[in-house]
Amino acid sequence: MFSTLSTWILSIAGIICVSVIIELVMPSGQMNRYIKGILSFVIILVIIMPIPKLLKSKVDMSEILDYGQIEVDENYLYQVNLDKLSSLKDKLEENADELGYKNVTISINADIFSSAFVIKSVYVDLSQIGISENAPHKNIIEIRKDLSKMVAENIKIEEEKIYFNE
Numbered sequence: 001m002f003s004t005l006s007t008w009i010l011s012i013a014g015i016i017c018v019s020v021i022i023e024l025v026m027p028s029g030q031m032n033r034y035i036k037g038i039l040s041f042v043i044i045l046v047i048i049m050p051i052p053k054l055l056k057s058k059v060d061m062s063e064i065l066d067y068g069q070i071e072v073d074e075n076y077l078y079q080v081n082l083d084k085l086s087s088l089k090d091k092l093e094e095n096a097d098e099l100g101y102k103n104v105t106i107s108i109n110a111d112i113f114s115s116a117f118v119i120k121s122v123y124v125d126l127s128q129i130g131i132s133e134n135a136p137h138k139n140i141i142e143i144r145k146d147l148s149k150m151v152a153e154n155i156k157i158e159e160e161k162i163y164f165n166e
Contacts, residue, residue, distance in 0.1 A: 008050045015046045074113070081112035088155055092122075095150050100135025101143060103128040106151070121161045122151050140166065 019039040026032050089106055096104040105125040111118050124147055126140070138146070144164050152159050 004050065004053075011046050012043075015043050019043060077115060078112055081110070081117050084117060085110055085112060088119075092151055092154060095154060096147060099146055099150060100132040101147065102130035102132060104147065108155075119155055119157055119161075121163060122155070122157060123163050123165065124148075124151065125165045127165060 019042075022035065022039060023032075026035055085108055089108055092106045092108075093104060096106070105128070107123040107125070108119055109121045109123070111120065124144075126143070126147075129143070131137070131143075147164075148159050148162050151157065151162050
């Protein structure tokens with residue numbers, strides 16, 4: 001199929017080249033018009049001649065457009081997901097700091113080896129927590145609720161998948 005197509009294209013290119021050379025050699029006059037008409041007719045015949053053959057045969061587009069197998073670059077995918085994970089972690093820790101909770105460490109458990117980046121769970125370490133001076137005084141249960149709500153809103157995860165270490 002591909003060889004037939006390439007032969008057809010080469011035939012078209014060849015007849016056009018021959019017609020250009022003939023037009024350059026021919027002197028201007030009445031005979032030039034007749035030869036241009038004949039060459040135009042031959043070019044049209046060369047273009048449409050294989051069309052009936054193509055319509056009768058079954059065309060396999062995969063043979064014409066064979067790109068081979070498409071493979072996912074796993075190293076790139078891993079790096080993109082790792083960067084996304086690191087960015088989310090930094091954003092969550094920054095948001096906790098804005099709420100007035102210092103030294104909160106957040107770890108995100110996600111599948112970074114697949115193309116679908118899915119967060120499985122989040123771990124919040126409160127063992128080194130410090131509360132800023134201008135933040136209202138809250139007990140550990142209220143702090144957990146605040147942080148749990150903040151994490152759930154930022155990364156769209158259920159609060160049941162957020163675990164705390166105190």
